[in-house]
Amino acid sequence: MSLITELVPNAEAEFLLPVLADAEEGEERIRATFSDPACAIYASRLDGRLVGAAVVSWPEHEPAEIIYIAVVPACRGRGYGKQIINFLLEELRRRHSGSLLVGTANSSLENIAFYQKCGFRMFEVRRDYFSYIQPPLAEHGIVLQDMLVFRYDLGK
Structure with missing residues (x-):
């Protein structure tokens, strides 16, 4: 069965915190996006089981930005992240005609490769x-410092 991604009302998004916590060090930052009217929150399910989530800022003016995207650890490596990205790109086509940004840490080598594979x-x-x-974290022996921002342009 295929992954189903649906919009979640901001006031009902609290159940996504455990999934999204993997994409952010502090729950308070995630909760702040839940109360931001520019943000839309999405839950992705397979056979009714939650496998991923995303929060996207759809501002009046471009570009839109994926604030958080996460797949539960037990479901990674099965293409669900790419399916969520494809859903968000379709949503971009419905909502805008321009660009979608996403950022990741300079030390998140898998994420850096993933976003490029997604276009x-x-x-x-x-x-x-x-x-x-604080204290600073490290992945792959690289200190997490900078955010690398990637951009997907429709029609390119």
Whole structure:
């Protein structure tokens, strides 16, 4: 059966915190997006079982941005993340005609490869973006410091 991704009312999104916590160090930052009227929250289910979630900022003016996207650890590597991205790109076509941004840590090598495989291109570096995480974390022996921002442009 295929993955079904649906919009979740912001006031009912609390159940997604355990999934999204893997994409953010603090629940308070995730909760802040739940109360942001520009943000839409999505839950992805397979046979009724929650396997992923995403939060996207759809501002009046472009570009839109994926704030959080996560797949539960036991379901990774099965193509669900790509299916969620494809859903969000379709949503982009419905809502906008332009671009979708997504950021990841400079140390998240798997994410860097994933977004490029999904058709995103490198766009900018947000230096010292993760300075709020203390003590600093490291992945693959690389200190998490900067956010690498990728951009997907419709029609390109």
